[in-house]
Amino acid sequence: MLQQLATLFRYRLLIQSLVGRELKARYRGSVLGFLWSFINPLLLMLTYGLVFTYVFPGVRSKTVEPYFLFLFCGILPWTWFQASIAEASGVLIAGGNLIKKVLFPAEVLPVVTVFSNLIHMLLAVPVMLFFLALAGRLTWSALLFPLPLAVQLVFTLGLALIFSALTVHFRDLRDILSHVLHLWFWGSPVLYFYGDIQGSFRTLLRLNPLSHVLVSYQQMLFAGSFDHWRGLALAGIVSCAVFVLGAFLFERLRDTLAEEV
Amino acid sequence: MASPAITAHGLAKVYRRFLHQNQFKTLKSALLTGSLLSDLRPDQTFTALDGVSFEVPRGCTFGVIGENGSGKSTLLKLLAGITKPTRGSLQVHGRVSALIELGAGFHPEISGRENVSINGIMLGLTKREVEQRFDEIVAFAELERFIDAPVKTYSSGMYMRLGFAVAIHVDPEVLLIDEVLAVGDEAFTRKCLDKIGEFRRRGKTIVLVSHSLGLVEKMCDELLWMRQGRKADQGDPKRVVDAYLTYVAGGEEALLRQPVQADAAALPPKTAPGEAGPDGGYREGRWGSRAVEITRVRLCDARGRERHVYVPGESLKIELDVRAERPVDDFVFGLGLFTADGVSVYGTNTHLEEWRARRLEGTARVALTLRDLRLVEGTYLLDVAVHQKDGTPYDYHRGLYSLRFKSRVKDVGVYRPEHGWSFSGGIELEPPVPRPELDLSEESGTEP
Numbered sequence: 001m002l003q004q005l006a007t008l009f010r011y012r013l014l015i016q017s018l019v020g021r022e023l024k025a026r027y028r029g030s031v032l033g034f035l036w037s038f039i040n041p042l043l044l045m046l047t048y049g050l051v052f053t054y055v056f057p058g059v060r061s062k063t064v065e066p067y068f069l070f071l072f073c074g075i076l077p078w079t080w081f082q083a084s085i086a087e088a089s090g091v092l093i094a095g096g097n098l099i100k101k102v103l104f105p106a107e108v109l110p111v112v113t114v115f116s117n118l119i120h121m122l123l124a125v126p127v128m129l130f131f132l133a134l135a136g137r138l139t140w141s142a143l144l145f146p147l148p149l150a151v152q153l154v155f156t157l158g159l160a161l162i163f164s165a166l167t168v169h170f171r172d173l174r175d176i177l178s179h180v181l182h183l184w185f186w187g188s189p190v191l192y193f194y195g196d197i198q199g200s201f202r203t204l205l206r207l208n209p210l211s212h213v214l215v216s217y218q219q220m221l222f223a224g225s226f227d228h229w230r231g232l233a234l235a236g237i238v239s240c241a242v243f244v245l246g247a248f249l250f251e252r253l254r255d256t257l258a259e260e261v
Numbered sequence: 262m263a264s265p266a267i268t269a270h271g272l273a274k275v276y277r278r279f280l281h282q283n284q285f286k287t288l289k290s291a292l293l294t295g296s297l298l299s300d301l302r303p304d305q306t307f308t309a310l311d312g313v314s315f316e317v318p319r320g321c322t323f324g325v326i327g328e329n330g331s332g333k334s335t336l337l338k339l340l341a342g343i344t345k346p347t348r349g350s351l352q353v354h355g356r357v358s359a360l361i362e363l364g365a366g367f368h369p370e371i372s373g374r375e376n377v378s379i380n381g382i383m384l385g386l387t388k389r390e391v392e393q394r395f396d397e398i399v400a401f402a403e404l405e406r407f408i409d410a411p412v413k414t415y416s417s418g419m420y421m422r423l424g425f426a427v428a429i430h431v432d433p434e435v436l437l438i439d440e441v442l443a444v445g446d447e448a449f450t451r452k453c454l455d456k457i458g459e460f461r462r463r464g465k466t467i468v469l470v471s472h473s474l475g476l477v478e479k480m481c482d483e484l485l486w487m488r489q490g491r492k493a494d495q496g497d498p499k500r501v502v503d504a505y506l507t508y509v510a511g512g513e514e515a516l517l518r519q520p521v522q523a524d525a526a527a528l529p530p531k532t533a534p535g536e537a538g539p540d541g542g543y544r545e546g547r548w549g550s551r552a553v554e555i556t557r558v559r560l561c562d563a564r565g566r567e568r569h570v571y572v573p574g575e576s577l578k579i580e581l582d583v584r585a586e587r588p589v590d591d592f593v594f595g596l597g598l599f600t601a602d603g604v605s606v607y608g609t610n611t612h613l614e615e616w617r618a619r620r621l622e623g624t625a626r627v628a629l630t631l632r633d634l635r636l637v638e639g640t641y642l643l644d645v646a647v648h649q650k651d652g653t654p655y656d657y658h659r660g661l662y663s664l665r666f667k668s669r670v671k672d673v674g675v676y677r678p679e680h681g682w683s684f685s686g687g688i689e690l691e692p693p694v695p696r697p698e699l700d701l702s703e704e705s706g707t708e709p
Contacts, residue, residue, distance in 0.1 A: 013388060017379045025370040028411070101362030103342045104383060258344050259276060 004247040011108050015115065018108065022116040038124035041079050045071045048191055061193040064222070069135055072128045073221045074190035074214050077148075080121040081156055081210065082181050087113040088160035089167045089174050096261035106257050107250055110164035114156050132221055139224035148216035148232060155209055155239035161246030165253040168260050189214050209235040209242075264354075266435055266466035267317040267340065271349035274310040274335050309335040311490040312349070317483075319354075320464040324481035324498060326474065326505055331487040333470045337361060337439050340468060355434025355466070358384060364424030369413035373404060376412050377427055384431045394430045401452070402426035422449060429456055435466045454480075478502050506699055510570045510667055517569035517640075517663050545642070545660030553592055553621060553647045553655035557582040558662055560643070562702055569664045572698035573637065573677055577664070578630040581645055583656075588622040592655065596629055597644035599660065606641065606675055607631075612650055635677040638668040669696055 008015070027033045049068045052060040064070040088110040098104045132138050167173045188208060189197070194215045197205055205211045212231035219226045310332045317323045325333050338344045339351060341359035366383050367376045377398055381391035399408050402422040404415075412420065429436075438457070457480070460467055471477050477484060477498060484501040486494040493508075494501050559580040562568045571577060579596060595610030609629075611618070643662040648654040670677075684690060 014382050017382050017388075021368055021371055021375065021379055024375070025368050028370045095366075097362060097365045098383075100343065101359075101365040102383065103357070103359065104366070255345050256277075258338075 110160040158243035158246035273348040324477035327487035332490040358433035359437040549654035549656040
């Protein structure tokens with residue numbers, strides 16, 4: 001894992017400039033430009049907020065009020081995760097020219113998608129903090145925010161490496177993945193409160209590393225106190241394992257990438 | 262020369278092919294049994310390179326030639342480090358820059374300026390190095406006015422120029438070039454060649470893959486000729502180019518020979534007259550009563566060897582084997598030579614030359630020798646016929662036989678008269694280096 005991180009560090013300049021390029025290119029030509037980085041999650045949040053306030057008012061938990069703010073804390077990280085994985089799965093095929101024709105470290109491509117989506121999320125974070133502060137919800141625990149972020153980063157990087165490399169061999173994965181991500185969304189405590197869930201579904205939630213990350217965000221930012229240390233630590237260990245697995249798999253498939261893309 | 266810049270030993274590259282059906286199977290079984298890695302087994306392999314060894318000394322300009330699919334590009338990809346050799350060892354010393362795909366990695370939405378810096382970093386420069394060379398790169402690409410426009414608005418020539426400019430300013434120790442000099446207009450190509458010349462003077466190593474034999478012959482110190490993934494020859498450019506050209510002529514020879522016999526044999530004995538169509542075009546075919554039949558046609562050189570590829574100035578002997586069902590006394594042997602687009606080069610027959618027919622019986626052989634045939638490079642078609650004096654055909658073969666002329670001189674037209682230039686004082690010209698035409702008489706007939 002250290003070796004992998006060292007490689008990534010060596011290419012930091014390349015990653016940095018490619019992330020910059022992604023950010024510049026993404027909204028080039030659109031009127032609102034960078035504003036989309038937080039309009040997107042805002043609109044998504046509004047949609048779910050309206051659905052669970054007016055369409056299914058009885059379904060959502062009454063323990064998390066104001067519900068919109070609660071949603072905010074989960075949807076931003078989730079969007080980062082989901083967009084990263086979805087993009088990473090196609091990034092090697094899209095960048096085939098680079099891998100085939102230029103001596104180019106292929107792992108840079110999935111890493112760039114994860115980081116550029118991270119930047120998108122970070123751009124929206126001040127908006128979220130503003131609303132949280134307005135509601136008087138911000139406490140010192142919000143300073144712990146980088147912890148689950150780091151865990152999520154490692155987890156997402158690992159999965160991005162895995163799926164980017166595998167999709168080159170199994171193109172079907174891209175389509176399967178979009179549905180898996182959808183299911184994963186409902187299997188993660190974004191729209192509902194983790195504490196409300198009981199029974200076997202709770203066990204399932206507990207096995208999902210992202211649950212612990214999301215719960216951590218929600219506690220730190222929304223609840224204003226944090227006691228999910230154990231869950232977060234376990235998620236951190238799992239994330240490291242996933243990253244190592246991803247790096248290993250990518251290394252194994254690396255030589256075949258230039259031929260199969 | 263000092264230690265080599267590139268050392269390749271027993272280099273082999275085997276590509277794997279996955280059949281689609283089996284890919285599905287692998288996905289399913291991979292998901293079921295979890296044996297993802299061990300199931301990634303190839304169904305079929307293709308050997309693109311097979312045991313190639315060579316050394317490129319530092320500062321050498323090393324050319325690679327060969328037909329399409331002979332492994333040139335695979336070799337270059339290995340040298341660039343894009344793919345790994347399946348077997349063998351390869352050492353490349355120093356920073357490598359590969360001009361394989363120009364402008365790969367340009368993002369269409371962002372400006373040329375930003376693309377230059379990202380592309381430079383991609384090719385291994387630091388940010389500062391890119392900044393230092395930026396003006397030079399833009400000036401070289403001649404894109405000062407457009408550098409802040411998004412790359413998607415560039416023409417393909419501008420795109421290539423920028424890609425070339427970035428790649429060449431990476432200042433590599435080893436420069437790999439794959440057939441990219443065809444980009445841009447005459448002036449830019451000139452500029453690229455000058456830049457490559459400058460690289461040579463500065464003692465950099467260059468590996469140049471090209472189909473332009475004239476270019477590699479002129480620029481390279483040493484040439485490698487690849488054939489079907491193996492090294493066919495290596496050494497002095499002139500010698501290797503000659504060997505290659507002779508080989509290519511041999512390939513054409515085989516190609517020209519096959520359809521001839523196939524066509525003549527496949528045609529039914531009494532084909533309807535395929536006279537010139539309504540458009541007056543040249544149509545190939547065979548017709549006639551076959552009272553006298555041409556059973557075989559042979560094209561051979563001065564030594565009597567059957568050949569279909571010639572160089573200007575050689576003799577061509579056309580032999581016809583004929584068979585008469587019954588003895589005839591009214592017969593004319595004729596022959597016509599046409600360019601590939603149907604322009605008559607030469608035609609004659611025994612009647613025109615006032616040979617008087619007496620008797621033809623059983624099987625016999627007719628031969629016509631065209632001496633010192635000075636045709637320019639190209640493919641030519643041959644008509645042969647036996648007919649009556651009034652033109653009623655016994656057996657007319659129209660355009661069924663083809664032959665090819667190859668020449669070092671790419672002059673135009675049909676016929677090359679023996680000629681010479683002379684210049685008065687006040688004109689200075691450097692005479693061409695005398696180069697004999699290829700000698701095809703030795704190699705002919707050997708299968709490529």
